[in-house]
Amino acid sequence: MRSVLIALAAAATFASSAIASPSEWQIVKRADGPTDVEILNFALTLEHLEKNFYFQGLKKFKKADFLKAGYSAKTHARVQQIAIQEKAHVTFLAGALGDAGVQQCKYNFDAAFTSVKSFLATSRILENVGTAAYLGAGPDITSKGYLAAAASVLTIEARHSAYLNEVSAGDSGFPVAFEQSLDYAQVYSLAAPFIQPNSCGKAGALPSSIKAFPALSLITKIPRSGHTSAINFVHPAGQSTFYGFFLNGGSSVPVKVITGPDGVDRINVPKDLDGLTYLIISTSATELEDSNTVAGPAILFL
Incomplete structure (x- = not known):
């Protein structure tokens, strides 16, 4: 844990020195894609959601609840570690984006908090979707500094996914040789049900061009x-x-x-x-x- 936080702190220092302040950013926008700042805000939107999910879930489900549900104290400790790392991701991205960063929304995780089992099952989904989101956004990032920053978070999200694949359902942590990516609208369609409407501030959580698809x-x-x-x-x-x-x-x-x-x-x-x-x-x-x-x-x- 200490080494991870040190690495993130170093990465945040690098990012803040590389992109200094919003006034100094060179905003590059492709004809068919979002700017680098919009992409990092997209990532920050997901990290806000994940951080709130874990901290609210762990407030509801204590170690005794994990033990009663048949999980080990080690599992509870690992989920606590994931929560701390998701908070570190928020701090890192928000610090790099400064005043341009989106704020957290209000969330509804009631369906995921019916039991420790449902909490872990939803954790598994969020981490896998987060991994797919970073992988999908990577090719659109023009700044090497931004790309390195996103990659440093992606690898941790992938580790979270692997662990939760195994602990939540007994499945393989790495069932396939290649990771699946998702685009912005596909990711947001999976995240949107947790976000309370009109709760993300005046600017909203994401660029207006990103919309959720109808449910399947x-x-x-x-x-x-x-x-x-x-x-x-x-x-x-x-x-x-x-x-x-x-x-x-x-x-x-x-x-x-x-x-x-x-x-x-x-x-x-x-x-x-x-x-x-x-x-x-x-x-x-x-x-x-x-x-x-x-x-x-x-x-x-x-």
């Missing part, structure tokens, strides 16, 4: 590779043909959605998928883009 839910409680799963989403007017893209291990596999005579949408989960998989519904059979996304992502653990 799983009717089949335990989806499995090589089997059919029932799903639910709102069909846009005038659209009747849809495809589900399964994102796993850096690959994207499209599968046609079949609407049965009972009106229920179903999709065949591809074989050989392992670990956390994102499912997104699109009107395209060949390429998944925000412009053709209908609903999602939904998360499947295979």
Whole structure:
């Protein structure tokens, strides 16, 4: 823990010296993407959420609750360590961004706090989504200083994900050889349900161009590779043909959605998928883009 905090402090010192103050930043905006400052604010938005999630969860669930639920005292201590590191991420990013940094919102974690098991299961999701978010944003960052700063956080998020994959469900901490990335709207669609509307201040938590997609839910409680799963989403007017893209291990596999005579949408989960998989519904059979996304992502653990 001490070495991690020292490393983060050193990185924060480097970032603050490299980007000094908002007035000295050279804001580079690509024609089709956000600025570096917007990207770091996107990361800070997620880190605010994670920090609040852990501190509120650990306030509710003490070590005795972990033990009663069948988890060890070591598990409780590890989650405490994750909470402290998420707080360090917030301090690091907020310090680097200065007055340009977004503020935390108000959150609703009630559904995740029904039990220690649900708390850990949601922790697993948040850490995996956080890892995918940093990986997805990396190619858009133009500043080497910003990229190094984001990478230093990404590696810790990945370690959190690996640990929680194992402790929350007994799954492998590293089920695939390559990490899956998500884009800004895909990540925000997964984070938005925890954020209370209109609670993020005048400027909001994110650039106005980033919107959450409509929800996609799983009717089949335990989806499995090589089997059919029932799903639910709102069909846009005038659209009747849809495809589900399964994102796993850096690959994207499209599968046609079949609407049965009972009106229920179903999709065949591809074989050989392992670990956390994102499912997104699109009107395209060949390429998944925000412009053709209908609903999602939904998360499947295979």
